[in-house]
Amino acid sequence: MTHDDPIAPAHPAEAAILASGLRVEPREMPQLTRLVARRLPADRDAVAEALCQVRRKAWASAAMAIANRAGQVWVRRAEADAAAASLTDPDAGEEAIRAALDAAVQSRLRQAAARPGAALEIVEAELQDITGSALSAERHAALAQAVARAHGLDATETDRFARAAAHVEERRRQDFRQAEKAAREKRREEVARLRAWEKSLVGIEGIPGLLRCSEREALRWAGAGLLPVARRIPGRDGRERWEFDPAEIIALRRELPAWRREAERERDPRDAGRQSPRAARAAEEAAGRGGKAANAAVARAAALDRYAAHFATARALIRRIILVTGPTNSGKSHTALDRLAQAESGLALAPLRLLAHEFRDALAARGVEAALSTGEERILAPGSRHLAATVEMCPFHMPVDVAIIDEAQLLHDRDRGAAWTAALMGVPAREVYVLGAPECVPMVKRIAQLCGDTVEEITLQRKGALHASDRPLHAGDLKTGDALVAFSRRDVMDLREGLVARGRKVAVVYGALSPEVRRAEAARFRSGEADILVATDAIGMGLNLPIRRVIFSTLRKFDGEERRELNSQEVKQIGGRAGRFGHHEGGVVAVLAGAGDPGFVRTMLEAPPAPPAELRPQVQPDADIIAAVAAEIGSDSLFGVLARIKRAVLRKDDPNYRLADLTQQMAIASAIDGVAGLSLMDRWTYAMCPVDERDNGITRLARWAIDHGAGHAVRPPLAGRLPPPDRASGEELQRCEKVHKRLVAWRWLALRFPQAYPDLVEAETETDRLDSWIEDVLRQQRRARRAA
Template identity: 70%
Template structure:
């Protein structure tokens, strides 16, 4: 039997083999040695086959090599050689990444290194061989990024900037352009022309972005200085008698009546008091009214009465009157002209809140259904269609008009405030308390121009909705529903191996969801996943897999707590704590009820069960949260935020074209912290966008305000991306949609590639949102939709893969 035999037959008359490891030397057979089971009775057939191959194997490689050969038994020398190449491939990938980093090629991804290493057939390739394979892999990727070298260069440069992989210096950009030229086979004059043109475009872009950033910083400094100068000009109450020619008693009475506006209130630490300051220019302008005030009977001014404003720049009080956020309900003139009646329908999940409201909406001659998510807007449209009513659809990034239809399904932010209808439905009203989107629900409930307004939500929303009804002077009815079947806490924690068909395992991060999925797939379970980064289309596809029985277990974030109707028998929390954007904390009762309430769909299960994974917390905590009374919000005042009309009015009042300046003044002046009725929504992200794009020429103030409203992820460099797009828009050049380039086969996709595809999808959502508002600047909507669809299908296919894969999960 020779060395190429399928495996080494032990006890077949061969000599002894010395397998002693010495000084890290590779395992090898000496020319005069023969193997014998007598010397190594524990020697496995795989180890024997390796020794028989005559290949030099380092001791550290031997364990992994044995495992690979074992899976291929019987193994000849060529099989062992292939297994050894696979064993060494990880070191080659690390070496390629190191070589790329040393060369400053930060556009090289691990996927290219893996592809390159996979083409190597030598056992000990040198760096030149490795780099040649890497160059070929990169060239293939570059050609897949676009149909032309210009498109490919634009795509990869944007990817580097957007993903935070590192900005490109001018030299690195030129080096990347040379690689792109090589990938597309450009030579001689064609290559020179391409490199010259690419360099010119990049130089212009850098110059324009630098100039826009400088202008934005300059504007911000001016606005800050203007605000500080105004604050320094303020006076306290002791100056008022002289400014108005009045007595101190008269001044105090007029301040109390609201006739003299307070410009700024400064809390006095430790005393529970405030120091009031006044704008001397604004106070002096009131002097002609003093005699009329003295002639009155002392009645305070009606705060709802219109105020005649003088021309010119104003202090905070005048700005507040212009913005009128302290009289926000009056901002919605169409709704206030209607005799509205609000019906608040509260209840836990699975209580049938939407059924009656949808029936009433479908029976009306006109109406709208407002949802928190694009996915739910689609479901409302389908629910109306099932009742024989065709409805148009409007969301942030899509329009689906139905000619002649007088019904609309939309996301809450897209509520049409000027088109009266008979019935409006506003879902998930507990979102009123959400710090990021709560103001949109305030506006929708206050401004929905309908005679009948159905507001649906968890019991926790009742306090805020009642406050809104009072502020709008609307009649209000309340309907309280109970869950149709019981929801109970499991007695004991659930082990991962004890999950059953129909269970939903809930985690609170994408990483945890994918880690749990990987572990379950390893155990032979068929798994569907739902988390926030997935598009509505992919979420629905994954939900359908679970619903149809193609998946045994659903692993999801709290994204399932809103909208998806699923046949979940039992909800199992992987943990009872979550990071809420500021801190890691225990789940509150509303979260446990909202998410856990997805268990036990009525008509499919007699009861819903809520449990916790072993090691994730105590079942007693779940039991306490399920039985807890609805919590009262810490601050019962609804959130409000400015709209385009308010932005324009404040800008005119302060005489500024700076969006940052307008937002800063609104934040400082429009709604005081102790306003009894409203609180100002968080303007942090809008101000960040304003700071980045205030210096872009070619964009109006309201154009910049539209950019500030665009849904972007700051963790994904969203603000910087908006600034780059705004520069192109302002210069009159079309903004191309983000592209993902060539995608690997779904069954070979790494988690990194899945995450990258999800991020590109989110960028496309922002691009399509802007395309609906700036059609000329964002013209290639068909390409954006096609890329969105392609990514949806690819992500769906990746998640459908159920076999265990080291690369994927």
Template identity: 60%
Template sequence: MEQHPPPNEAEAPDAAGQGHPASDREGRRSLLDARRPAWRERLSSLSRRAEALPARPDDIDIALTSIGDPEAGDPALLAALREAVLARLSGYGTPEAALAAAVEDLPKGSTGEPTLEAVGHCAALVAEAFAMPALQADAFTWRATDAERRRRGERRAATRLARETRAEEERRLKEWESSLVGADALPSLLGCTRHEADRWLRAGIIPVARRVAVRRAGRTVQEPEFDPAALESLRGEIAAWRRADSGERPVEAPPGVGAAPGEARGETRRISNAAVARIAGLDRYAAHFATARALDRRIIACLGPTNSGKTYFGLSRLAEAESGLALGPLRLLAHEYREALEARGVPTSLSTGEERIRVPGSRHTAATVEMCPFTNPVDVAVIDEIQMLADPERGAAWTAALMGVPARQVIVLGAPDAAPMIRRIAQLCGDPLEEVRLERMGPLSAAPVPVPLAEIGRGDAVIAFSRREVFALRAELLRRGRTVAVVYGALGPTVRRAEARRFREGEAEVLVATDAIGMGLNIGPLRRVVFSALTKYDGKEDRPLTVQEIKQIGGRAGRFGGEHAEGIVAVLERGGDPRDIARALKAAPTAPEDLRPPVAPDAEIVAAVAAEMGTDSLFGTLRRIERAVLRRDDPNYRLGDLSTQMAIAAAVDGVRELSLMDRWTYAMCPVDERDEGIARLSDWAVEHSLGMAVPPPKAGRLPAPDRAGQDALQLAERVHRRLVAWRWMALRFPDTYRDIEGALAESRRLNEWIEAVLSALPSGRARAVSAGGDMPARRRGGAPGRFRSNGLARAGAKNGGQRPGPPAKG
């Protein structure tokens, strides 16, 4: 006989809304939970094969929660995924923004871009998401496809022209270099004796096209080479030179030495490296800053280790001045300088690559070093982190700031290692130099033994060297009951400061960070700095930490007069030998191997060289500057790294509707090269040239912070970095990059969401974030990562996953 449940065991609706006994409902839920991992794999495969479905991993997660049939097949799975994608697209605000994001999410074909048919299907999907009527949807789809077709045509034309231009510039340079002759050819080309040629060469009146390194008698010497065309044009001067030799009149070098006179300006002229170098003037770089040279400048170098009071010294002098400038390496530090000065009652404006705050009546400005103004004199300028002079990618910006800042008193702050380069620059500028040495205000010692992870506690900062390892450490510490704040390079300044505040105010017991904390950032008193390892992958190889890195980062431990007066520097178990830390902390300052300050061309120099060459090719101009402006043995300067600028120039050189100087501006934009940043910048340049508005990047709908996976967090970080580049461009081309309010709103939204994810305790899908995701550690290039025996993965991303050069510009 059939048994009926009592009233209190009445049927309850299951996930699909149908009535079943409670026990059946629980069994059904268990079955759904058991099926979802396999469904996730299946949906991932189906979404990759669905050419016109712009699905993301979080769309798959949402689709899975909506499926209530344990027997659901592929059609039901795809239908659920499609609904999740539609819901996300509707959250972008406008169909145009949704379409831009959707096309970026489409699978890329062999050409590296989705088919036009897929773009059309995607546009129809966006029209459906925004509930457009049929006629409006058809029109939107047609316009989207047609606009994409036009963009691709322009993009391909620009790419082809850039490629042809690069090849032509390389061919011309190679052809010119192959035509050069040695000193043995001078007598026949000039119609003189070898003795006369040697004498005129020593007098500097025979133009040298370039110098090449050759081995002579076991040593390397610089041999001159000459342009036959330039020499032929000088044959008419020989008689005057001989009369001068006999004492009739002095000889002057012919005007335009090194150039081939009479060549048409319609094509790139064959000019010598000497002429390029003369026009660029980088061997006379200090003279390039006319305002600074006109002032009676005095440099004060306040040098000392971390926690020695350098910043207090500099900002105190700055606050007392009638007018002043504070320059630092990061936008975050510029904000901190401004806040410190405002707290002292000094109205201060802000100037960074992507942000301006104008304070009416202020005579002080806090800025990033790349934004140093070179024409408006001030009483005092403070330049922080002066040891960055030796940085291979950004050092040239510090050279320009120190040589060119128009201040009567220039105060530089940094590590003692920078002293020799500061002296060299002061000498080149002819400025008097005063050195002030500060000592650390509290003791700093190395822990004698490694620290087990179980002993990490309140007030400790654990230093890792990749984003992945930060999250692996965070997950393990959370599992052990600690509360954790994190700081790494991919985080924007707002989130970094929020995480530092959580640690500083005690909301988080432990800080886990990359070496991004070594520069500025008010993180409060630290009991210990504990390195996860004493080696790091620097983008090329695993190498030991330098003495300066250990001092700079480890020196954040301890705070004079604070809760932790004595700082302790340690290493985790199996991370290295504590004696290496002790030796580094006791080591004397070490000067850089090359004391010549790095220099780089600015817009004025690029324009002058291009005009002299008679070229409209930015790549050709930079290539020639790279080859010509400074001899490798120049006694005073060395050329800074131009690789990123040249890569961008090669990509945008075909967009000839933009002027050479506009393309140079694009070349200076901070981009993340690992996120296809140069290709994206080139697309923006094409849209700019077509007179189109370039919309700001958007992330679209994001999952709830406590359910965010690793993919969603990394997407938010990527879009935030893209917004940094977009806002940088918006300050320079406001008529093209128009929606600044939309960009600011999206930046704020992403900052708030990322901070909510990082501060949330791990639960549900959030565990995937705290554990760094499920993917195995990989180095750049795909090589397997190395796992230490303490079980924590080390990845191969330099500086916590963020490139330290152009993305940090200004």
């Protein structure tokens, strides 16, 4: 429609549009009329402003098209929207849109970091999050020039910066390619070595030829445990085929005369009932390993089938295990902490950094100052003989009077169970308070038996009744003090958004949040600033919250392998947070309408402890075991060492232990085995670093390792410019949570390699900044924008 349209306007807004003389497309007229109607009386400037508003969406799309044609993959939709919003000429063409976009992008690149080098790294990391791959050399150079211009460098300085950035990037790519190639070659060598070793093995029928003995002698010596069995292969009939390493067997020839003399003495009637020293030692070793014969040299070096003996300090003590079990809210921690505070020296081991802090605070409240040790944090307490730590940081060579190991049911956890095995077997304390749900009792007793420790049981009852609701609850039924439980971050944020839209004040807790933010959100709920808590099962461990009712939004969860129904332990652990003693007389566990049958919750709450599917504790190698196996097989390949441990150390039906899942450690080993400048022990440390594979964690870790090995300082990951919390999108919140997790891994490595990771203060400052920003975003009680 134009100003000379012959049809008379039917609305004052249309009249104002016609009077403005501005060219308007017919499809734009309905929206423009509505906007102008709000501005009446409207002059030409008011109509032009409204027309710009109508055209902003198309301008933003045009801006993105311009960026795509120029190959500027670093341009985000937010910059395109900002560029469109800055245009004031309704007839703005491509040149004006390009200029506005350049200004918006330069503003973002300038505010990403104070230094152009840091800004370049931040933007590259963001792009890698989106695309999953590095920029091409050409686009990397273009980005470097854009960053330099945004930071006010002149043409000469921009060219110099771009060349330097290209040189650094090319060196990194070359180092990465070399490391990848070396890792592949090492892996091929180790696989070939392992296959050659397996091919060289012989069965029991090959022993007479190797030892120059009779078949009868070979069978007798193998049964007595004198011949090291390299591998056991289960047969279909339930019998095993034993295979032996010829090199090890041949080395035993010098023992044959002694073995035969002992056999003669054992056949002498005068020696009836008397066992030879060698036979006694063999029998003792077999008994100590559940009656099975020795493994091959690798297995003997690793000694995972005698894992309890690995902890010499603990075995030198006479330990008493006090097993304190009970449901959630039964006072287990209170009982143990009282005893720990009375001891002259002590140790409190927690499953989470948040809980380690709470243990430290609880000891301080009892008048005992304690140090703190977690994967990425150390707090010293000079003169103190008490320590609060995460389970993985258990000090195995520091004897104390009393130790606490919390959440012992995690012995059964697929990912972290081996850490609890090590802590329970190796904690060097005369009194060990083991706290957990009733489901942990059989495994704790089994481990105590393997260690030769005595066990005293204390069973506590819940303080305050807990019962299941008879009816499902609707969102409108939720009241102050309720906790709504989901099992994914997305579901938590969706539920939060729905409740906020209803005018409720909501706090959230989920696994991606740092301990500091979880604590702040818990404080908001505790103080009444938030009416309702929406949380994942992270609520089930460590947070002391005055919850009145726990309402499940679903009765199914994805456990990393499959989507399944919640089990009894999970319902009890999470639901037990309802009715906190001292805040409510009792607790209620309910189901959100449409989420499932309330009777299921009642059944799970009333179910007795389920018998464990597996009573063999999980074990995994530590640095000493890695070094011993490497020396035994003569290899510097971490992948090769782990492959041999996985293949040869513990048979699948070992009666006492089972090998923990080493998949992630082997994946990291494959990625960094070819890194020059890192020792085997350095690479093992990297393999234990907590990274998220879903966030390209192993690739990022390999890049850090390459820089470390080359003698370059590894800079901490940074988030760059953060939008005001009240304008942050869900996408931006999620990006900052990822950066925070990367900082956790970086700080973990910085404590172990301070020279390669020197900027710890900067990393801690950035961590604090992200904590504050994320908490401010979560405080915003408005309808959140969904993540893209």
